[in-house]
Amino acid sequence: MGEIKEGSAFGNFNLNGSNGDLYKLLNKLGRLPENFDEKPLLNLLNHQSDKVRFLVVKNLAKLSKFSLIETYINLINNDESSTVRREAASAIGRLRNSNAKQTMFNLLNDNDPEVVLQSIRGLLVFKKDEDVKNKLFSLKEHPNEIIQEVVKKEFKLNNNPISKDEDHTKSPNFMKNAVIQGDVRETLKLVPDESVHLTFTSPPYYNARDYSTYKSYQEYLDFLESVFKEVHRVTKEGRFFLLNTSPIIIPRVGRQYSSKRYPIPYDIHPLLIKMGWEFIDDIVWAKPEASAKNRNAGFLQHRKPLGYKPNACSECVMVYRKKTDKLIDWNIKQYDKKIVEESKIKGDYESSNIWNIDPTFDKTHSAVFPIELCNKVIKFYSFKGDLVFDPFAGSGTFGKSAINLNRFFFLTEQKKQYVDRIKENMSQSKIFSDNNLKPKFLNINEFEKVIKK
Numbered sequence: 001m002g003e004i005k006e007g008s009a010f011g012n013f014n015l016n017g018s019n020g021d022l023y024k025l026l027n028k029l030g031r032l033p034e035n036f037d038e039k040p041l042l043n044l045l046n047h048q049s050d051k052v053r054f055l056v057v058k059n060l061a062k063l064s065k066f067s068l069i070e071t072y073i074n075l076i077n078n079d080e081s082s083t084v085r086r087e088a089a090s091a092i093g094r095l096r097n098s099n100a101k102q103t104m105f106n107l108l109n110d111n112d113p114e115v116v117l118q119s120i121r122g123l124l125v126f127k128k129d130e131d132v133k134n135k136l137f138s139l140k141e142h143p144n145e146i147i148q149e150v151v152k153k154e155f156k157l158n159n160n161p162i163s164k165d166e167d168h169t170k171s172p173n174f175m176k177n178a179v180i181q182g183d184v185r186e187t188l189k190l191v192p193d194e195s196v197h198l199t200f201t202s203p204p205y206y207n208a209r210d211y212s213t214y215k216s217y218q219e220y221l222d223f224l225e226s227v228f229k230e231v232h233r234v235t236k237e238g239r240f241f242l243l244n245t246s247p248i249i250i251p252r253v254g255r256q257y258s259s260k261r262y263p264i265p266y267d268i269h270p271l272l273i274k275m276g277w278e279f280i281d282d283i284v285w286a287k288p289e290a291s292a293k294n295r296n297a298g299f300l301q302h303r304k305p306l307g308y309k310p311n312a313c314s315e316c317v318m319v320y321r322k323k324t325d326k327l328i329d330w331n332i333k334q335y336d337k338k339i340v341e342e343s344k345i346k347g348d349y350e351s352s353n354i355w356n357i358d359p360t361f362d363k364t365h366s367a368v369f370p371i372e373l374c375n376k377v378i379k380f381y382s383f384k385g386d387l388v389f390d391p392f393a394g395s396g397t398f399g400k401s402a403i404n405l406n407r408f409f410f411l412t413e414q415k416k417q418y419v420d421r422i423k424e425n426m427s428q429s430k431i432f433s434d435n436n437l438k439p440k441f442l443n444i445n446e447f448e449k450v451i452k453k
């Protein structure tokens, strides 16, 4: 298709006809010459297809003609398609004309948050004007959260913690390759703000395994909340926290009772958001069905509705980022080009959020991470030389992975038998013979002394 020099090419299209060629034409219009005749395009605003009307507005906006403002207002007031209305609001913003300010002010009351956002974008061009400043500021309590966020960011009203971190890439030496035995809540009290680049952990599964007991589910959630608040404090600006949990089943106490399901990830999620983590992704760790406990032997026989129980062969790996106004690009830019280059993920990678990984079994610990899972997390969410943390380290799989991928680890684990397992697990590693990297196994008192030194 050659370059369209004038709008007359659109005169031949039937308003109710087939749209294939028209889409192509409208999509490929590119820049429009100054003498472009928009009338045939305007006619297509009556086309029955909202996709056509949307593309027409998009192209009209390229003309930046203030005379089209009435057309846009008309569309916003009357078009039944939200996509078209939003594009018309965007077209008004793209006029970059202070005479359109009042129209954009009016649109700030629109019911569609996207129309409001388009008008905010348009108004930000004039953000130095007192009237614009006042109007935008008045939106700080707008019911829509994205609008609130844009306004708060513009006026620096966000309550995100102000970073005092002097070097984003560095972390305290006393934490590097340290394994601290004791209650993570006590250990974390000693850890400085903004010292960790990445946390990945699998906390106790309420009372489903033998290594922890909580009086109630609420006590368990309170415990996790207190730990993850501290994880938030010690995490560097804009860095990630990945949490591996899954709903659990506490078996029934007798035949006349049912077993109880606890949706752990869904109950922790709102607590994490409240304390300042931003939800980024939900990754599903999928295991072979044969590795899951069989729950449908009964159903296999009776086949009755309501008695269906799927085998639970997935776990959640929820991805959060410490909330900040800074973009991820800012985090990346803190590193030398060389480190960024060396940390790039080579070859195949997980392109979807379903990661198929076989579970691993350990002679000492009943619920260990597969090293493959840790390797992926470290590669996707940290740079070489970073400090990565697991507050519930168990057998220390995450630490082992950190060593293999040239990151430093910081691990906390309550039980001596598991700390011994970490030692055993790492004893084969190259870092044991390197004085600078050799792991330090300390209790909380010893850790405190090392910090004071």
Ligand SMILES: C[S@@+](CC[C@H](N)C(=O)[O-])C[C@H]1O[C@@H](n2cnc3c(N)ncnc32)[C@H](O)[C@@H]1O
Binding pocket: 182, 183, 184, 185, 201, 202, 203, 204, 205, 211, 212, 365, 367, 368, 369, 370, 391, 392, 393, 394, 395, 396, 397, 398, 412, 413, 414, 415, 418
């Ligand atoms: C699910 S396991 C983690 C297993 C680990 N991901 C691995 O690969 O071996 C949870 C661990 O948290 C530990 N733990 C529970 N409460 C703790 C606390 N208050 N402080 C430190 N560790 C604790 C348990 O002893 C258990 O080893």
